[in-house]
Amino acid sequence: MWKKENTYGIGIKIALYTICILWTIVTLVPYFIAIITSLKPVEDVTKFSIDFRKLSLDSYKYITTEFPFMRWLFNSFVVAVAVTAGNLLFNSMAAYALARLNFPFKKVIFYIIIGTMMIPGQVLLIPIYLILNKLGWIDSYKGLIIPWLVSAFYIFFMRQYFLTIPKDLEEAALIDGLSRFGIFFKIFLPLSLPALATQAIFIFVGNWNSFMWPSIIASSEELYTLPVGLNSFYGQYYQFWNQVLAGAILLSLPTIIVFVAFQKYFVRGIVTTGLKE
Amino acid sequence: MRNRTKAQEYLTAFVMLLPYILSFCVFFAYPLVKAFVISFQNFSFLGDAPPKFVGLANYKEALTNKMFLDSILNTLYYSVLVVPTQLIIALILAVIVNDKVKFKEFFRTTYYLPTVTSPVAVSIIFLFLYKTDGLVNQILRHIGITPRNWFNEPSFVMPAIVSVAVWGSVGFYMVTFLSGLSTIPDQLYEAAEVEGAGELTKLIKITVPLLKPMIFFNTVVSFISTLQMFDLSYIIGGSDGGPMGKAMTMVVMIYRTAFKEFNMGVASAMAFVVFGIIFLLTLIQRKLFGEEMSY
Numbered sequence: 312m313w314k315k316e317n318t319y320g321i322g323i324k325i326a327l328y329t330i331c332i333l334w335t336i337v338t339l340v341p342y343f344i345a346i347i348t349s350l351k352p353v354e355d356v357t358k359f360s361i362d363f364r365k366l367s368l369d370s371y372k373y374i375t376t377e378f379p380f381m382r383w384l385f386n387s388f389v390v391a392v393a394v395t396a397g398n399l400l401f402n403s404m405a406a407y408a409l410a411r412l413n414f415p416f417k418k419v420i421f422y423i424i425i426g427t428m429m430i431p432g433q434v435l436l437i438p439i440y441l442i443l444n445k446l447g448w449i450d451s452y453k454g455l456i457i458p459w460l461v462s463a464f465y466i467f468f469m470r471q472y473f474l475t476i477p478k479d480l481e482e483a484a485l486i487d488g489l490s491r492f493g494i495f496f497k498i499f500l501p502l503s504l505p506a507l508a509t510q511a512i513f514i515f516v517g518n519w520n521s522f523m524w525p526s527i528i529a530s531s532e533e534l535y536t537l538p539v540g541l542n543s544f545y546g547q548y549y550q551f552w553n554q555v556l557a558g559a560i561l562l563s564l565p566t567i568i569v570f571v572a573f574q575k576y577f578v579r580g581i582v583t584t585g586l587k588e
Numbered sequence: 589m590r591n592r593t594k595a596q597e598y599l600t601a602f603v604m605l606l607p608y609i610l611s612f613c614v615f616f617a618y619p620l621v622k623a624f625v626i627s628f629q630n631f632s633f634l635g636d637a638p639p640k641f642v643g644l645a646n647y648k649e650a651l652t653n654k655m656f657l658d659s660i661l662n663t664l665y666y667s668v669l670v671v672p673t674q675l676i677i678a679l680i681l682a683v684i685v686n687d688k689v690k691f692k693e694f695f696r697t698t699y700y701l702p703t704v705t706s707p708v709a710v711s712i713i714f715l716f717l718y719k720t721d722g723l724v725n726q727i728l729r730h731i732g733i734t735p736r737n738w739f740n741e742p743s744f745v746m747p748a749i750v751s752v753a754v755w756g757s758v759g760f761y762m763v764t765f766l767s768g769l770s771t772i773p774d775q776l777y778e779a780a781e782v783e784g785a786g787e788l789t790k791l792i793k794i795t796v797p798l799l800k801p802m803i804f805f806n807t808v809v810s811f812i813s814t815l816q817m818f819d820l821s822y823i824i825g826g827s828d829g830g831p832m833g834k835a836m837t838m839v840v841m842i843y844r845t846a847f848k849e850f851n852m853g854v855a856s857a858m859a860f861v862v863f864g865i866i867f868l869l870t871l872i873q874r875k876l877f878g879e880e881m882s883y
Contacts, residue, residue, distance in 0.1 A: 323787055327684050331695050334681060337755065338698050344723055345713045357721045401607035414601035424608075427616055431816055431866055433839050434859045437626065437846050438619035441633075461611045491600045520706040522819050523839075527847055538708040542823055545712055552716055559709040570704040574697060577704075577763075 342563075349557035356552040370557040374544070380558060382533060383540035390455045390525075390536060391518040397460035398514045399507055405461070406469030407495050411481065421470075427463045440527060454528040455536070459518065465510050472506040473499060509576045516566045537562050627856035633846075639853075646857035656858055658833055659841040660865065662746060666837065667814040669750045675806055678758045682765035683795060696766070700759035707756065707819035714752045715739065715824060739824050742832040749820050749835060756820075757813075761806050768802035769795070804877040808870060815866050818843065838862045 348356050350366040374380045408414070409421055439458055440449075448454035476499060484494050500507070525536040535543065541558045548554060570577060627646055629639040650656055681699060685692045702710065717723050718738040725735035738748040772795065780790050796803075818839040821829070827844045829836025842862065846855035 324689075327688050330680065331684060331689055334677075334758075335695060335698050338701060338759075341713050341717060341755070342701070344717065348716065357719070359723070359726055397607075401611075404604040405608040408601040408604040412597055412601040412604070414598045417601075420605065423612070427612070430616075430620065431812075431859075431863055433816065433842050434623050434856075434863050435616065435619040436842070437852050437856055437859070438622035439615055440846075441622070441852070442614065442619065458611075458615045461608050466608065491597070495604070516704050520704075520708075522706075522708055522823075523843065527843075538706050541712065542708050545715075545823075549715075555712060556716060559706075559712045563705045563709045566704045566706070567701060570700070571697065577700070 345556045345559055349553055349560055351553050353551055353553050370551075370553040371561070374554050374557055374561075378544060379532060379535075380537070380540065380544075380561060383535050383537040384561065386452075386455075386529075386534060387519060387537040389452065391515050393452075393456045394459045394518045395511050395515045397456070398462055398465060399511055401461045402465040402510065403469050403500060403503070403507070404495070405466045406473055407499055409466070410470045410473035412491070424463045424466055428467075436523075436527070443528070449528060450530045450534055451528075452534070455525055455534075459524075462514065465514070468510065469503070469506060472503055476502055505576065508573065512569060512573050512576050516569065519566050623856050623859065626853055627860055629853050631853040631856075633850040633852050642853070646853045647861070649854050650857045650861055653854075655829070655833055655836060656838075656841050656845075656861075659829065659836040659838050662829075662834060663815060663817065663837045666746055666750060666753075666817060667811055669747065670753050670814045671807060671810045673750070674754045674758050675761055675803070675810060677754065678761035678806075679765050679799075679803070681758065682762045682769060683791065685762070686766055686769045696763070699762055702756045703759040705756070708823055710752060710756050711820050711823035714748075714755075718748055739835075740831050742834045745825065745830045745835045749824055752820055752824075753814070753817070757810075761810065764806055765799065765802060768799050772798050804873075807877070808873055811869065811873065812866060815862070815869070838865075 347361055347366075349370055350368065351358075351361075352365055352367075352369070355362065355365060405424075409417065409424075443449055443454045443458070446453075448457070480498060481494055484498060489497065520538065521536075522538045522542070526539045526542070529535050529539055532540070532543075537558075541555075541562055544558055545555050626639070628641060628643060630637075630642045630645070631639045681695075685695045685699075689695065719725070720735055720737045724738070729735055736744060738744050776794050776798075777790055780794060785793065816839055817837050821835050821837045821840050822843070824830065825835030825840070827840065827848050829840060838858070839862070842855050842858045845851050845858060
């Protein structure tokens with residue numbers, strides 16, 4: 312009896328590992344091909360075989376010195392870091408007010424925040440563009456950054472986290488004469504580091520990968536973010552696959568590194584909220 | 589004294605909410621009203637003429653524009669293919685890497701990588717793989733299937749994009765399913781084993797029914813996000829929507845009408861049509877899954 316079950320178990324195990332390994336191959340092979348191809352000379356890009364003596368970093372050197380890839384990389388960093396910093400501060404501030412302070416229309420404001428999450432962004436795209444145009448922010452860092460400095464979703468997310476911080480802690484601090492802002496900066500933010508890390512990582516990655524908005528706002532080449540720059544580079548140099556794919560790897564690496572380094576926060580973010588930015 | 593502290597608390601709350609309130613007014617409330625107004629106006633960004641009220645003309649123009657109507661069909665076709673495919677794969681992977689294999693951390697990490705990879709990079713990598721002389725065709729030739737120019741043939745472009753989209757987002761839904769699985773008590777499985785239930789029985793009788801709220805949630809999230817698809821279609825198909833416009837999605841169409849043709853009025857009308865479609869489909873989904881959601 313147990314013998315039969317055991318063989319059954321092995322059969323299932325083989326099936327399970329086969330599925331796992333198959334999907335690992337499906338996931339990793341595109342990256343692998345892209346990396347190898349980016350290291351090949353252009354005449355070899357469609358060859359199946361790999362000539363190890365011919366592999367080099369030439370296409371990386373070429374795109375970062377002959378094309379403004381470093382500039383685009385810099386723009387992407389500036390925009391993603393600024394947007395992330397703004398979100399961390401502003402979302403937490405709003406979340407603190409909603410979690411801990413009493414004021415008129417508190418419920419209304421909370422439901423408005425929830426409600427804004429249900430409107431698809433495309434509806435707002437055109438009027439936001441027109442507003443930025445009036446302000447003269449088209450083709451500027453301001454236009455790339457300022458519309459995205461707060462996020463309803465992460466206000467909600469931080470509020471849920473702040474609600475778990477014990478009230479006694481706060482009351483003791485109030486009695487000791489700490490102001491509300493003091494409590495926010497000295498108690499709530501330090502106690503919320505895991506939640507802040509989760510938020511930071513999702514917003515950074517989301518902004519780093521964002522394509523539609525920067526391609527609307529950044530019209531001059533010096534202001535392209537890396538995704539916009541790479542797409543335009545592909546449009547002109549699509550036959551130079553080694554360079555195009557070197558650009559794709561350059562674009563992918565930062566978020567992959569961030570992900571692998573801070574994995575547990577990713578999982579926590581999805582698990583605690585179940586939502587995608 | 590009490591009034592003073594109360595006033596102070598109001599003021600503190602106001603200051604803390606100020607960035608949100610400003611952003612809400614400038615980048616949400618006003619744009620929402622403005623978008624609605626523009627959708628009834630003859631609003632060309634390029635002309636100097638002041639906007640003119642034109643009634644429902646923009647909606648009429650949007651709904652008689654063949655390219656826009658096609659984009660609706662293309663998008664629905666895309667959603668219908670992507671949503672079940674990615675959820676089924678994600679569920680299978682989640683069940684397996686939950687506790688059934690070794691190296692599960694490695695598998696989870698690997699499967700999640702495409703989710704953090706830029707859609708521009710993903711599109712470009714697959715443009716290379718799906719080329720006529722690309723890797724995919726070289727493999728297919730070996731097993732006797734005629735090589736194709738996947739992204740350049742009208743009937744293949746959307747299924748090819750679907751495969752890229754599924755590759756790119758299975759990891760995300762796998763992790764949400766994993767979080768759902770972690771809430772199912774082990775005792776249920778142990779009890780089933782005592783009664784002699786096999787793996788498949790346990791999956792069908794315990795895992796899937798208990799995951800139903802999560803499955804519903806993922807279906808809605810996945811459906812809404814596929815209806816708003818832009819990046820893959822735009823990078824792979826361009827603003828003309830690829831071969832015979834077969835890769836044109838609703839959002840690419842809005843983008844094209846607004847920022848290539850500068851026809852802001854019609855584009856706004858299209859945006860509200862898309863909003864309506866998303867809203868309607870979400871309601872239908874809620875009705876369909878309604879009973880199971882009640883617990």
